[in-house]
Amino acid sequence: MTDTTISADAELLLQTRGLSVHYGGVTANADIDITVGAGEIVGLIGPNGAGKTTFVDAVTGFAKSSGEVLVSGQRIDRASPHRRRRVGMARTWQAGELFADLTVEQNLAVAVQRVGLRALVTDVLNGSRPAAGVVEKALDVVGLTDVADRRPDELTLGQQKLVGVARALVGDTRLVLLDEPAAGLDTHESLAFGDELRRIAATGVGILLIDHDMSLVLDVCDRLYVLDFGRVIASGTPTEIQDDPAVVAAYLGSAEVEADTHAESANEAGTPPTTESSTTGTDAGDTGGESR
Numbered sequence: 336m337t338d339t340t341i342s343a344d345a346e347l348l349l350q351t352r353g354l355s356v357h358y359g360g361v362t363a364n365a366d367i368d369i370t371v372g373a374g375e376i377v378g379l380i381g382p383n384g385a386g387k388t389t390f391v392d393a394v395t396g397f398a399k400s401s402g403e404v405l406v407s408g409q410r411i412d413r414a415s416p417h418r419r420r421r422v423g424m425a426r427t428w429q430a431g432e433l434f435a436d437l438t439v440e441q442n443l444a445v446a447v448q449r450v451g452l453r454a455l456v457t458d459v460l461n462g463s464r465p466a467a468g469v470v471e472k473a474l475d476v477v478g479l480t481d482v483a484d485r486r487p488d489e490l491t492l493g494q495q496k497l498v499g500v501a502r503a504l505v506g507d508t509r510l511v512l513l514d515e516p517a518a519g520l521d522t523h524e525s526l527a528f529g530d531e532l533r534r535i536a537a538t539g540v541g542i543l544l545i546d547h548d549m550s551l552v553l554d555v556c557d558r559l560y561v562l563d564f565g566r567v568i569a570s571g572t573p574t575e576i577q578d579d580p581a582v583v584a585a586y587l588g589s590a591e592v593e594a595d596t597h598a599e600s601a602n603e604a605g606t607p608p609t610t611e612s613s614t615t616g617t618d619a620g621d622t623g624g625e626s627r
């Protein structure tokens with residue numbers, strides 16, 4: 336296995352050391368060491384059930400874990416999800432829908448409230464970022480300023496997916512963990528979405544990208560980690576990963592599973608935002624989990 340880390344000059348945003356999660360007898364994450372640098376897009380791929388969502392849950396504080404999680408060199412593995420959000424780390428949720436009745440701007444404003452009113456009041460008192468500017472900035476980064484007043488159903492699916500990303504970028508987000516943010520997009524939309532992710536990363540944001548679309552991840556990621564049964568079985572550049580026998584083996588015969596997952600994701604994308612408050616399972620959709 337190739338052990339690739341970020342280049343020496345990139346600022347280290349996320350580092351996990353020996354991160355493990357156990358669900359009863361199931362080891363969902365085993366000793367995971369991952370890094371994400373500023374401006375990097377790092378892929379996390381693996382077959383269905385490999386532990387990708389669990390990893391995001393563990394890093395963001397929604398799953399009980401052992402091992403270390405550092406954001407910008409600071410240990411946060413004992414902190415609440417809310418406090419982890421405040422160090423500039425945000426996530427999206429698999430099947431995280433938008434509020435259909437709210438405009439794009441309002442969908443982001445909801446996320447502002449969840450960043451923490453106290454933090455924003457402090458910002459205002461300090462004369463730094465006024466709350467209103469926070470939403471505009473996030474819209475600008477993903478290129479959605481022109482559709483700020485539209486409702487989600489007036490947008491293309493690709494734009495809707497970007498609203499989901501923008502919601503995570505609201506506030507001083509430096510690091511985003513995206514759990515299948517492109518699910519349901521066709522190849523063309525997926526490539527356009529990838530271009531937007533590149534633009535976001537170019538602003539210095541570090542991105543951990545989970546996706547089943549191999550052409551997207553291989554195209555857009557600087558580096559990738561491959562999970563299988565909770566373990567990192569390979570890491571490296573897209574070229575290195577493609578040729579790795581362990582990766583090929585993990586994916587061999589999983590074509591059917593992949594197809595099923597795509598169908599599932601497409602269905603999830605079409606479900607109403609009532610799942611926002613769902614508490615069933617780790618994949619339940621709620622963008623602003625830090626309020627829980």
Ligand SMILES: Nc1ncnc2c1ncn2[C@@H]1O[C@H](COP(=O)(O)OP(=O)(O)O)[C@@H](O)[C@H]1O
Nearest residue numbers: 358363382383384385386387388389390616617
């Ligand atoms: N809340 C949970 N309770 C018990 N087992 C879970 C829970 N969440 C995930 N698992 C199990 O952990 C493993 C990894 O799941 P998950 O992280 O969702 O995989 P992926 O996102 O890669 O598809 C699976 O075996 C899954 O059944």
Ligand SMILES: [Mg+2]
Nearest residue numbers: 387388429618
């Ligand atoms: Mg998952």
